[in-house]
Amino acid sequence: xxxxxxxxxxxxxxxxxxxxxxxxxxxxxxxxxxxxxxxxxxxxxxxxxxxxxxxxxxxxxxxxxxxxxxxxxxxxxxxxxxxxxxxxxxxxxxxxxxxxxxxxxxxxxxxxxxxxxxxxxxxxxxxxxxxxxxxxxxxxxxxxxxxxxxxxxxxxxxxxxxxxxxxxxxxxxxxxxxxxxxxxxxxxxxxxxxxxxxxxxxxxxxxxxxxxxxxxxxxxxxxxxxxxxxxxxxxxxxxxxxxxxxxxxxxxxxxxxxxxxxxxxxxxxxxxxxxxxxxxxxxxxxxxxxxxxxxxxxxxxxxxxxxxxxx
Amino acid sequence: xxxxxxxxxxxxxxxxxxxxxxxxxxxxxxxxxxxxxxxxxxxxxxxxxxxxxxxxxxxxxxxxxxxxxxxxxxxxxxxxxxxxxxxxxxxxxxxxxxxxxxxxxxxxxxxxxxxxxxxxxxxxxxxxxxxxxxxxxxxxxxxxxxxxxxxxxxxxxxxxxxxxxxxxxxxxxxxxxxxxxxxxxxxxxxxxxxxxxxxxxxxxxxxxxxxxxxxxxxxxxxxxxxxxxxxxxxxxxxxxxxxxxxxxxxxxxxxxxxxxxxxxxxxxxxxxxxxxxxxxxxxxxxxxxxxxxxxxxxxxxxxxxxxxxxx
Numbered sequence: 001x002x003x004x005x006x007x008x009x010x011x012x013x014x015x016x017x018x019x020x021x022x023x024x025x026x027x028x029x030x031x032x033x034x035x036x037x038x039x040x041x042x043x044x045x046x047x048x049x050x051x052x053x054x055x056x057x058x059x060x061x062x063x064x065x066x067x068x069x070x071x072x073x074x075x076x077x078x079x080x081x082x083x084x085x086x087x088x089x090x091x092x093x094x095x096x097x098x099x100x101x102x103x104x105x106x107x108x109x110x111x112x113x114x115x116x117x118x119x120x121x122x123x124x125x126x127x128x129x130x131x132x133x134x135x136x137x138x139x140x141x142x143x144x145x146x147x148x149x150x151x152x153x154x155x156x157x158x159x160x161x162x163x164x165x166x167x168x169x170x171x172x173x174x175x176x177x178x179x180x181x182x183x184x185x186x187x188x189x190x191x192x193x194x195x196x197x198x199x200x201x202x203x204x205x206x207x208x209x210x211x212x213x214x215x216x217x218x219x220x221x222x223x224x225x226x227x228x229x230x231x232x233x234x235x236x237x238x239x240x241x242x243x244x245x246x247x248x249x250x251x252x253x254x255x256x257x258x259x260x261x262x263x264x265x266x267x268x269x270x271x272x273x274x275x276x277x278x279x280x281x282x283x284x285x286x287x288x289x290x291x292x293x294x295x296x297x298x299x300x301x302x303x304x305x306x307x308x309x310x311x
Numbered sequence: 312x313x314x315x316x317x318x319x320x321x322x323x324x325x326x327x328x329x330x331x332x333x334x335x336x337x338x339x340x341x342x343x344x345x346x347x348x349x350x351x352x353x354x355x356x357x358x359x360x361x362x363x364x365x366x367x368x369x370x371x372x373x374x375x376x377x378x379x380x381x382x383x384x385x386x387x388x389x390x391x392x393x394x395x396x397x398x399x400x401x402x403x404x405x406x407x408x409x410x411x412x413x414x415x416x417x418x419x420x421x422x423x424x425x426x427x428x429x430x431x432x433x434x435x436x437x438x439x440x441x442x443x444x445x446x447x448x449x450x451x452x453x454x455x456x457x458x459x460x461x462x463x464x465x466x467x468x469x470x471x472x473x474x475x476x477x478x479x480x481x482x483x484x485x486x487x488x489x490x491x492x493x494x495x496x497x498x499x500x501x502x503x504x505x506x507x508x509x510x511x512x513x514x515x516x517x518x519x520x521x522x523x524x525x526x527x528x529x530x531x532x533x534x535x536x537x538x539x540x541x542x543x544x545x546x547x548x549x550x551x552x553x554x555x556x557x558x559x560x561x562x563x564x565x566x567x568x569x570x571x572x573x574x575x576x577x578x579x580x581x582x583x584x585x586x587x588x589x590x591x592x593x594x595x596x597x598x599x600x601x602x603x604x605x606x607x608x609x610x611x612x613x614x615x616x617x618x619x620x621x622x
Contacts, residue, residue, distance in 0.1 A: 089495040185402070185544060186518070187540050187541065205519060207497070209537055211537075211540055222540045222542075224540045225619075226519075226535035226536060229535045230496075233496060268621050268622055305620075305622070307534050307535065307578075308536075308619040309616075310536075310579050310616045
């Protein structure tokens with residue numbers, strides 16, 4: 001079914017603990033999400049960049065067979081969002097070295113008419129009012145999921161609460177779930193968010209995997225998955241967005257004959273997201289997401305599933 | 312097969328974030344380990360307490376059908392080890408409020424002759440020289456596993472390195488594995504410890520589960536399991552020791568027809584340990600470990616295994 005994502009396309013500068021730095025590489029939540037999701041099927045991208053956005057990166061996006069970038073607005077006279085990050089020795093922590101919002105401070109990109117029947121919707125991290133505006137343009141949505149971050153919990157909580165009440169799922173980091181709810185226990189925090197409206201919540205824990213809760217007719221189901229144990233982590237940027245891309249791509253395109261959205265289906269989707277994130281962090285930018293084959297993905301998924309089999 | 316554990320039996324005072332405090336409760340690594348392991352079969356305990364050790368707590372230990380406390384030395388004129396801890400809101404962090412080593416500063420307890428043919432050996436956290444002394448009294452050991460902590464890495468590294476070179480497995484916390492090896496990446500840290508001698512390493516990550524590596528004829532296998540998602544955490548004291556108890560109890564007593572020690576068998580053992588720890592933290596001291604039935608354990612193990620099944 002049709003999948004749409006809205007978020008940022010940016011130009012990143014990333015400094016890793018090994019001292020290796022990459023300047024002006026393609027990044028942004030929408031880029032990582034789409035590069036992951038498109039391994040499962042078509043993804044329609046809605047984002048805005050400036051006219052400084054390099055042709056090389058337009059070509060990179062076009063190189064992904066299943067990304068439709070008709071909704072990528074290249075805005076004349078504007079500048080592309082830029083972000084710089086420096087990772088600590090522990091890859092789960094980073095400092096933002098600079099943020100040039102540029103085009104993100106202007107009006108949000110328009111949703112092309114051709115995208116408006118979207119059934120699977122992912123609202124990558126952004127101002128919740130903008131996420132809400134996007135959501136309202138997609139009346140045929142079947143499953144809408146939003147990501148958020150501490151900034152919006154701190155400065156736009158009212159808008160965020162409205163957003164959370166209108167989406168089917170919320171994806172957020174461990175510390176953000178605690179900040180949003182006041183609960184230090186992750187299960188309690190995730191259940192608290194269920195009370196705010198969505199039918200499922202995914203708490204991302206970086207190298208420690210994820211915890212998820214889902215409400216259905218039978219009550220509340222709870223699950224947890226580890227991360228894929230990665231020894232080689234070059235650049236964790238985009239891990240969370242490609243995790244979400246793998247999850248949503250699977251949900252939108254790989255039904256596996258299951259008509260209903262169940263905890264097991266969510267779990268399978270999160271396992272696919274986990275595998276996708278494990279490839280992303282093996283190198284910078286979208287490089288690994290561009291090079292993995294269907295066989296690579298299937299092999300690592302099988303390995304991950306086998307690792308989790310206990311008798 | 313015969314299982315022996317050596318470690319501490321102590322009297323704890325625990326303060327939890329809810330403000331609930333319990334004074335003078337039964338604790339110590341050997342107590343938690345044994346109360347967990349004995350659900351799988353007999354466990355022989357080697358520890359020392361003072362003659363102040365309450366009769367009530369001797370009765371508590373005797374209440375566990377499969378704990379043999381013949382090796383619990385009640386030393387006349389000595390005082391029992393006492394420890395106080397205060398947990399932060401995040402249950403994974405605690406402050407030690409006091410430590411009265413008492414009997415732990417005296418000569419280590421003797422290993423009864425009847426225990427000396429032990430095949431499965433667990434050396435709970437303690438000075439590595441004492442752990443080594445224990446190990447040398449157990450010449451028929453088939454699988455010896457040690458726990459350690461940051462204190463010994465900092466003040467007794469040479470002894471610890473000798474110990475690590477002589478055991479089959481090492482169990483330690485996330486931050487301790489980083490401290491011991493200088494590797495921030497958990498997989499890299501665990502593999503580095505393999506180079507120090509043992510054939511497997513288990514890195515405990517508290518609420519985030521565990522990561523493990525094992526060397527066999529085919530190379531190095533890597534795995535990771537989440538914790539059981541627990542909403543109700545009253546007192547995490549002893550979680551790590553009962554995790555180890557569940558693991559070793561399974562390895563010593565539940566062969567499941569597998570003659571060899573494989574990564575899959577270690578994984579199953581760690582899943583049993585995870586389930587055991589999830590019960591321990593539901594209340595104070597050994598209370599929950601004393602009340603769980605075989606059916607409770609089997610039910611939660613099945614639930615955990617089902618939670619980890621992805622297709």
